[in-house]
Amino acid sequence: MALVSVKDLHKSFGDLEVLKGIDLDIEPGEVVAVIGRSGSGKSTFLRCLNQLEQHDWGTIHLADQRLDGSAMSPGELSQNVGMVFQSFNLFPHKTVVENVMLAPVVVKQTPRAEARKIAEEVLDKVGMLEKVDAYPAQLSGGQQQRVAIARALAMDPKVLLCDEVTSALDPELVGEVLLVLESLAAEGMTLILVTHEMKFARDVSHRVVFMHQGRIHESGDPQTLFTQPKTPELSQFIASVL
Amino acid sequence: MTDFTLWDIVRNLLLAGRWTVVLSLIAFVGGAAVGLVLTLLRMGGFKPIRWLIRLYVDVFQGTPLLMQLFLAYFGAAALGFDVSAWTAASLALTLFTSAFLCDIWRGCVEAVPSGQWQASRVLGLNYLQSMRHVILPQALRLAVPPTVGFSVQVIKGTALASVIGFVELTKAGTMLNNAAFAPFTIFALVALGYFILCYPLSRYARYLEKRLYGAGIR
Amino acid sequence: MTLDFSTLLPYSGEIMEGLVTTLWLTVVTTFVGIALAIVVAYVRDLESGIMSRLLGGYVEVVRNTPFIVQLFFLFFGLPALGIPISATVAALVAMILNLGAYTAEILRAGIDSTARGQHEASRALGLSRLQSYRHVVLVPAFSRVYPSLISQCIIVMLGSAVVSQISVFDLTYAANFIQSRNFRGFEVYLVVTLIYLLLAVGMRRSFELVGRRLFAFRQGGSA
Numbered sequence: 001m002a003l004v005s006v007k008d009l010h011k012s013f014g015d016l017e018v019l020k021g022i023d024l025d026i027e028p029g030e031v032v033a034v035i036g037r038s039g040s041g042k043s044t045f046l047r048c049l050n051q052l053e054q055h056d057w058g059t060i061h062l063a064d065q066r067l068d069g070s071a072m073s074p075g076e077l078s079q080n081v082g083m084v085f086q087s088f089n090l091f092p093h094k095t096v097v098e099n100v101m102l103a104p105v106v107v108k109q110t111p112r113a114e115a116r117k118i119a120e121e122v123l124d125k126v127g128m129l130e131k132v133d134a135y136p137a138q139l140s141g142g143q144q145q146r147v148a149i150a151r152a153l154a155m156d157p158k159v160l161l162c163d164e165v166t167s168a169l170d171p172e173l174v175g176e177v178l179l180v181l182e183s184l185a186a187e188g189m190t191l192i193l194v195t196h197e198m199k200f201a202r203d204v205s206h207r208v209v210f211m212h213q214g215r216i217h218e219s220g221d222p223q224t225l226f227t228q229p230k231t232p233e234l235s236q237f238i239a240s241v242l
Numbered sequence: 243m244t245d246f247t248l249w250d251i252v253r254n255l256l257l258a259g260r261w262t263v264v265l266s267l268i269a270f271v272g273g274a275a276v277g278l279v280l281t282l283l284r285m286g287g288f289k290p291i292r293w294l295i296r297l298y299v300d301v302f303q304g305t306p307l308l309m310q311l312f313l314a315y316f317g318a319a320a321l322g323f324d325v326s327a328w329t330a331a332s333l334a335l336t337l338f339t340s341a342f343l344c345d346i347w348r349g350c351v352e353a354v355p356s357g358q359w360q361a362s363r364v365l366g367l368n369y370l371q372s373m374r375h376v377i378l379p380q381a382l383r384l385a386v387p388p389t390v391g392f393s394v395q396v397i398k399g400t401a402l403a404s405v406i407g408f409v410e411l412t413k414a415g416t417m418l419n420n421a422a423f424a425p426f427t428i429f430a431l432v433a434l435g436y437f438i439l440c441y442p443l444s445r446y447a448r449y450l451e452k453r454l455y456g457a458g459i460r
Numbered sequence: 461m462t463l464d465f466s467t468l469l470p471y472s473g474e475i476m477e478g479l480v481t482t483l484w485l486t487v488v489t490t491f492v493g494i495a496l497a498i499v500v501a502y503v504r505d506l507e508s509g510i511m512s513r514l515l516g517g518y519v520e521v522v523r524n525t526p527f528i529v530q531l532f533f534l535f536f537g538l539p540a541l542g543i544p545i546s547a548t549v550a551a552l553v554a555m556i557l558n559l560g561a562y563t564a565e566i567l568r569a570g571i572d573s574t575a576r577g578q579h580e581a582s583r584a585l586g587l588s589r590l591q592s593y594r595h596v597v598l599v600p601a602f603s604r605v606y607p608s609l610i611s612q613c614i615i616v617m618l619g620s621a622v623v624s625q626i627s628v629f630d631l632t633y634a635a636n637f638i639q640s641r642n643f644r645g646f647e648v649y650l651v652v653t654l655i656y657l658l659l660a661v662g663m664r665r666s667f668e669l670v671g672r673r674l675f676a677f678r679q680g681g682s683a
Contacts, residue, residue, distance in 0.1 A: 052580055078586025089581035093599040093677045102595055103585035135677040148581075155585065304614070304660035306621035308632060309653040316645030320463075394524065401526035405625060412529055425536035433525040433533060440524035 003028040003063055003190055004049070004159055010057035011044055018044045019055065020214035026159075029188040033201035033222070036211035037237060042194045045211065046161050049192065050081040063158065075107045082152030086164040088144040090136040090151070096123065097132040100151045108155070115154075122150040126180045142173030146180055153184075160184070162193040178204075198241050202226050210234050246422040251431060258414030259435050265400045265410060266439075268332050270393055273339025280344040285351055285373070295344065302341030308402050310334045315406045331403035339396050346392060350385040351377060387454055391447035394440045401436070411435050465647050471638045478634030479655065485552060485630065486617040486663075493559030493616070494609075500564035502593050505571050515564075522561035528622045530554050535626045551623035551630075559616045566608045570601030603675040610667040614660050621656070631655060 002025035009022040100119040362372040404413035415432035535550040624633035
């Protein structure tokens with residue numbers, strides 16, 4: 001039984017059709033890397049999965065429950081699907097631990113003491129426990145992104161969406177974030193990542209999805225996909241990024 | 243009460259409203275002239291002058307306009323001049339306006355990126371030439387919306403001239419009210435008078451600001 | 461001209477009384493006015509419909525009419541309608557409505573400049589619009605417009621001089637009172653103007669001090 005099931009997903013911005021029918025099933029514990037050129041629709045696809053963008057046509061199911069349209073409230077949705085952004089988007093006026101505690105306390109109504117415990121657990125997981133009382137402005141980009149991951153994890157989501165989470169980082173800070181993602185993958189977290197890190201896609205993901213012009217152009221296990229691309233578009237793409 | 247029809251009230255307010263307009267114009271034009279000189283002096287290099295102008299601006303921005311009016315009125319008397327409410331109001335409002343405009347315009351000049359100064363200096367322009375050909379034209383563009391916006395504060399400020407006995411819209415309102423005792427109607431009409439004067443300027447200032455800073459969010 | 465400040469001395473009690481009134485009017489106005497602005501800005505910015513339009517009208521009326529006329533309207537106009545109102549209450553209401561309207565507009569500028577990513581992050585975490593406003597948007601928006609907010613509060617404090625015109629015993633009323641007794645208008649007004657100036661400076665300092673604590677998150681550096 002697939003955890004996430006996407007059927008015939010369409011999305012247009014004005015006259016521009018960005019997604020032209022996406023079908024994708026993702027199993028629990030699977031790590032899926034979505035790659036493709038900018039403008040291929042991969043970020044839009046990811047943002048449809050937690051309804052930051054409303055799609056025009058098609059359905060999204062999560063563990064048999066429909067999540068699109070108004071089937072799920074934002075509160076429910078956030079407890080099922082977490083998201084980490086390219087630009088971190090930490091709340092600047094809240095400390096690290098407050099950032100992580102906010103949604104559990106406000107959305108889930110978790111008692112503060114319990115929320116604090118959860119926050120410390122997830123912060124420990126991303127190696128940021130020492131910085132609980134720091135403000136985002138006092139952290140490096142890599143540290144901020146790890147806190148953002150912890151913040152998403154604190155809602156105990158079934159799936160974690162990662163939208164180019166290393167693209168805004170200085171090269172020397174990329175590694176620490178990827179390491180965290182790798183450990184999450186090893187724990188069995190279901191991850192959907194839009195990424196430019198081909199090495200990471202190849203080494204960590206179970207499946208790679210190549211998007212091209214609003215469609216899934218090719219997909220498969222990373223080894224085969226990277227070494228024996230079937231389509232000229234994918235070969236070209238691989239050649240251009242490697 | 244029976245002696246005053248609504249039209250009597252409106253007519254009297256309109257007549258007095260002229261003086262609100264005239265006083266506003268005097269204060270704005272006078273204030274702009276003084277403010278411009280102050281801005282230019284302030285941008286110049288001479289430290290004591292800059293410091294004095296800053297003090298001037300801070301004092302006018304840090305004290306009530308009502309007090310400035312009282313001081314102009316009673317201060318002149320203390321100096322032995324017998325000034326009319328006209329003179330005192332014009333003087334106080336002009337100085338008040340000049341201080342605020344000087345502050346607004348200084349901000350605009352400073353908002354021109356320093357690269358523009360450097361570029362014009364590299365091209366061999368001196369201070370005045372840089373100012374005239376490069377900095378001021380750009381600063382002027384920035385200055386128009388807040389200046390129009392401040393004109394609203396000047397018009398509203400003239401209402402305080404009523405306190406020292408200058409008969410303009412507000413004073414006419416209180417005088418009419420003493421005779422006709424219809425405070426709700428009269429002060430609503432007085433407020434409407436100011437609104438008619440101010441609202442278009444507010445809207446225009448906002449429009450200019452939006453145009454200057456792109457389409458804006460709303 | 462000779463200045464003689466000694467004739468002021470017997471009236472230090474009146475000045476003190478006026479100062480206290482001006483101060484408490486300002487303090488109450490600051491808190492209530494900002495609270496009002498928080499509500500108005502939310503409704504104006506994030507809701508639509510009749511409430512939003514009504515509040516828009518309120519903001520425009522306050523911003524485009526003189527404070528003294530608002531004050532007269534409340535103090536003389538409302539009793540004529542059968543709504544009794546004391547001078548102090550009229551003054552306080554007028555000041556609060558003023559600060560509320562201006563601050564709402566200031567705050568909206570801060571809200572508008574909230575990065576899209578902040579909204580998206582709070583949506584992705586499941587926060588409702590009101591929760592997002594309260595927990596995510598409000599404090600950073602305040603911190604961005606804080607300098608304008610300080611100036612606005614000072615403007616309202618200075619503007620409160622006008623409440624003397626409906627016989628509220630504030631600092632300006634004290635000045636007028638003394639002037640009518642000792643006929644030393646210039647000296648009295650000079651001293652009182654100076655007190656206002658000190659109040660303005662003091663307010664700015666205290667606001668800045670509070671701001672540094674409130675918005676400590678803006679300072680980077682090591683944790």
